[in-house]
Amino acid sequence: MEERNRVFMVEDDRNFGTVMKAYLEINQFDVTWVKDGMLAVKRFQESQFDICILDVMLPNVDGFTIAREIKEINADIPIIFLTAKVMKEDVLEGFSAGADDYITKPFDSEILICKIKAILNRNKRHQDDVQTEYKIGGAIFNSEFRIIHFNGEEHKLSPKEADLLMLLCQNENKVLPRDKALKQVWGETGYFTTRSMDVYITKLRKYLRDVEGVEIVNIHGSGYQLRID
Known part of the structure; x- marks a missing residue:
C-alpha cells in the first residue's frame, strides 16, 4: 500500500x-x-x-x-x-x-x-x-542509512546524530551557527535543546576521534565547525 x-x-x-x-x-x-x-x-x-x-x-x-x-x-x-x-x-x-x-x-x-x-x-x-554520502577525511558518512564507515568498522547513528553530522558536512570548514542547527534538528532553540546538542556533538567527536585530520571545533559564541585537513 x-x-x-x-x-x-x-x-x-x-x-x-x-x-x-x-x-x-x-x-x-x-x-x-x-x-x-x-x-x-x-x-x-x-x-x-x-x-x-x-x-x-x-x-x-x-x-x-x-x-x-x-x-x-x-x-x-x-x-x-x-x-x-x-x-x-x-x-x-x-x-x-x-x-x-x-x-x-x-x-x-x-x-x-x-x-x-x-x-x-x-x-x-x-x-x-540530494547528496547522501560524505567523505570525512578517511571516513565515509552515509546520511540516508545513518552509518559512518571507517577502518573496516561501522557506527550506526541516531536520527538526530545523523542530521547534525549532515549539517556539519554541508558546512565543512565553515561555522555552523548554533541556532541554525538547533532549529533544523530540534525545531527550537531553548536551554535544554542547546544542552542536548552539546551532548550530541560530544558523541560525534567520539565517532570521529580516530579519523586523522578531522575535528569538530567549538567556535565560542557562534557554533561549531567540522574541520577537515
Whole structure:
C-alpha cells in the first residue's frame, strides 16, 4: 500500500476547513488541521509533513509569519497559500515568505490537487538528487542509512546524530551557527535543546576521534565547525 502524503493545514474558517480536509482525504492525503494560528508552529514541530497549506488571514498571527517560522524549522517544506487576499503586494509577500504557490479563493479544488501533486513530485525529484554520502577525511558518512564507515568498522547513528553530522558536512570548514542547527534538528532553540546538542556533538567527536585530520571545533559564541585537513 502506497504511503499517503501528509498535509499540514492552517485554516480558521471551520466550514471551509471541514470541506477542504474531507476533499484532501478523499484524494489520499493525511491531513493535520490547525484552526488557531498561534498553535501552528508548535503543532508543525510535533510531526513530519510533506506540504503545508496556509490561510493568510488568521486571528492573532498571519499566515506569512507562520510560513517564515516553519521555513526556519524546515527550509525544504513546500508551502501553498490559500487566501482571499488578491492584492499584488500580498502575492509578492507570500512568495517572499517562501510560498511555492499562492492560490486565491474561490478556486477549483481539482486544480488545487493537481498543484499539490506537481509540487510534491518536484520536491521528491529534488530530494532524490540530494547528496547522501560524505567523505570525512578517511571516513565515509552515509546520511540516508545513518552509518559512518571507517577502518573496516561501522557506527550506526541516531536520527538526530545523523542530521547534525549532515549539517556539519554541508558546512565543512565553515561555522555552523548554533541556532541554525538547533532549529533544523530540534525545531527550537531553548536551554535544554542547546544542552542536548552539546551532548550530541560530544558523541560525534567520539565517532570521529580516530579519523586523522578531522575535528569538530567549538567556535565560542557562534557554533561549531567540522574541520577537515
